[in-house]
Each structure stands twice: as structure tokens, then as C-alpha cells.
Amino acid sequence: MIRILHLSDPHFGAADPAVAARFLTRAAELAPDLTVLSGDLTMRARRRELIEARSFVERLPRPRLVIPGNHDIPAMNQPFQRLFSPFQRYREIFGAELEPIHTAPGLHVVGMNSSKAFGPSLDWSLGHLSPENLRRAHQRLSGAPGSFRVLVLHHPLIAPEGHKRDVVRPLPSLLELIASHRVDLILCGHFHCSHLAAIGPQNSWHGVVSQAATVCSTRLQGEPQGFHMIRADHDFIEIERYVFDGENFATDTSFHFARGAEGWGGADATTRREEARIA
Template sequence: MPRILHLSDIHFGRERPALARHLLAQAAEMVPDLIAISGDLTQRARRHQLAAARAFVDALPAPVLVVPGNHDIPGISIRRLLDPWRRWRSDFFAETEPTFRGAGMTVLGANSVRIGGPYLDWSRGKLKPAQIDALAAKFSAASADDLRVLVMHHPLLLTEAARHRGLVGSAAQALQRLAAVGLDLALGGHVHLPYAASEAGVVIAHAGTGISDRLVGAPNGFNLINADRHFIEVEQWTARSGRFEPEQQQRFPRRRVNVDKA
């Protein structure tokens, strides 16, 4: 019965300290098997912001899997071009694509952040073909009964209203390929709007901004996800008057597929 606490876009540098403290206490009460943080841990990857994010992660009660978001590399600068992950890797989080195995889950982190591209919105992300290949190979090799979970900052699916933010590059190819190797659940953020839906048999859940003041039409929140052999349940928790409360629960059937070999 895997249980995941899914946080996103905590944006240290724009955090709400009281809400951060409340979230730490709330997380301890939930006793999750894993806490997944789907990127944008900082506002601009400054050393003190990364240090605050690292201290927050260290205070969380369960194993934590962290992937970066577009805010976790330097702004326009030489460092962004030449070595955007130096500070992240050497001083704070070591990896950009971590893996967690345990509690009936195989959880893979993917780094969808790009330093720029031939478009105006440099916040957008992309998956490279080699990344999709590697994810497919790892999911394919996972234990047959494991819940297969992808954690990535940029969205694989968006509501019609949020479509202008853009899906992660190669979203359709990634979804098709990973669905074929049994992906059950994809966790993301970036647009700061909570959302859960099923596409190609994969449950896709976004969390809003966990504790930052960068609100864009939805309050602070996170997801609590419970899965068993038959269902995946996504419970949205929302901050009201400084306290997180469960607000909405969506239940999706957990498919059983004949998993292709990657």
C-alpha cells in the first residue's frame, strides 16, 4: 500500500515560513513511504536558497526524492550556459535524476530542465530521446508488482485552461513509451495549479506551490497519494487560513498491463 506525499514548487526565497513549519509537522503525521518533490525548490538557485531548501528536505520525516525545476539553475549568465548544475550537484542534492525503490514502488526522477532554446519561454522543459529510453529500460526492469512512478517538474498533461504554459517537450512520445512499460503514475508541478487526470492509462498528478507566495489562481497545496493493487487515490490538500486541509479526492483504477520490454 504505497503512500507518497507529493510536494512541488516550494520556491525557497519566496517561502512562507509559518506554512513551511506547518507542512513539516503535517508530513510527520502522514507517515508516507516516500516524499517526492517535483522541482522548483528555490526561486533562483542562489546558495542561501539552496541551503534553506536542503535544510527543509533534511527535516522531512521520510525518504525524499527530489528533482530540479527550471528555477533551480542560475538566471541568464555564463554559469547557466557552462555549468548550470554545479551548485545543485556539488553542494546540495548530488543528483538530478534520483531513483527510489522500496515499499512496493519503483520511482524514477527525470530532469526536464533546459538552459534555453529557440523559443521565448525559457521556463519550458523537454525530455531527450535518450532520457525516455533510459526511463523505459528502468521501468521495464522493475518488479512486476511495483507501482511505477515518474517524478518530473514539467507537465505531461494540462487542462485546457493551462495549455498556454506548454507541455514538456516530447510529452506525447514519453507518455506513449512509458505507458507501454507500465508507468502507473506521473508526478509534476511547474504551473502551480493542482490537477489530476488519467491519460493512456497513466495517472498524472500535479501539485500546486507547496509553501511559496507565488500563487497563480490556486492556494498553496500538495498531494497525498495512496495506492493499492486496484486503485490510485490522489488527495489534494489545500492551505486555508494557514492550515492544510484535505479538499478533494480522486480515485483512479490501477491498470494491469502486459509490460513491454523496453
């Protein structure tokens, strides 16, 4: 069984230190095989925010895979850095690789950088995958036959109901990538809303998407801070959603997915309330 702790969007510069401390305690208890942080480590990519984020990351269980988000690029009030060296500060603190990979027996994890300093839209918070991002991921996913395959990007694939914000572009190309390499799990963040579902091209392979809430920031979007704990084997994926209840992180729902001929299906969800009723 593979155990992955997925957190996102801590936003140092607007983080609640008490929530961050509670999370780190819970993360250590969970002792995952891999910890994935899917971007937006800071608010404005200021050096002090990045240093604060690094000290948080250094206390996460190892091994870890971290990618940047759109907030880890200097904002428009720093146009020179944004235009000419958007990831320079991030790279100085977190290393040069914006698309890290992690391999372990039976596990292959590929990071993709969907955050761009400028794009075709005036809304530069939107996620975009370039042909180079997609080509690189194609190449990197080709090399791990038989492994549980995971993609990590910052921007989401699914807009929850009633949510008007855009998903990552071009989504059809990303779904093709997922289907052609039979990707099992896709980890992302950005909306600060937890969402779990299987997704893929019509009549083709579906992977499970884990869109995590913000783990410890005060930038809430109608739900508390939270994270996902994922347990996966060849035929099943179980994702426990943890939410901050004002004092601690506790599980509120677990989601179950099963592997079929066309990939992963589900998600049957069991809430703690239902469990109590059944008992």
C-alpha cells in the same frame, strides 16, 4: 498499500516560512512511505536559497526523492553559470544525481530531469526531455517487473482548461514511455495548479498524473498552496488534495482511480462539501 507524499515548487527565495512550517508539521503526521519533491526548490538557484531549501528537505519524512526544476538553474543575469555549469550549485547542495531513483518492495520510482538551461524555444522555462532522458528512463523502467511504477519530472503533462502555458515536450514520446512500461503514476509540478487525471496514448495504457500546486511559495496562480497525499494498491489509487486554508493544510477533495485493461481510469472526486451533504 503504498503511501506517497507529493509536494512541489517550494521556491525558497519566495517562500512563506509560516506555510512551510505548517506543511512540515502535517507531513510528519502523515508519515508516508516516500516523500517526493518535484522541483523548483528555489527562485534563482542562489546559494542561500539552495541552503534554505536543503534545511527544508532535511525535515521532510524519509525516504525522499528530490529532482530540480527550471528555477534551480541560475537565471539569465548569471549567463556564465547558466551556460557552462547550470546544475553545479544544485549538485553541490543536493548531490550529483539529477535523475534519482527509489526502489522498495513493490515500488519503483524513476526521476527525469525536464529542466534545461537552453532550448529550442526562447522561453527557457519550458520543459524538454532529450533523447538521452527518454533512453535512460526506458532502461531504468525495464528492471522492475510487477512493481508499482512511478515517474517524477518537473514539467506538467496536462494544461488545465483555460491555461495557455505549454506542457512538457515531446509529450507523445513521454506517453509512449508511460504506455510501454505501464507506468502507474506520474508526479510533476511547475504550473502551481493542482490537477489530477489519467493520461496515455489513445487506446493504450493510461497512467495517473499528479500535478501539484506550490507547497509554500507566495507565487500563487489562482489557488492556495497545496500538496497531494497518494495511497495506492494494485487496483486503486486514492489521492487526497490538501490546501492551505490560511491557518493550516486540510483536505478539500479526494480523487479515486481504478485499474482496468487499458490502465488507470477515474477520477471520481469527492469533495468535503459533498461528504457533508451525503452525511
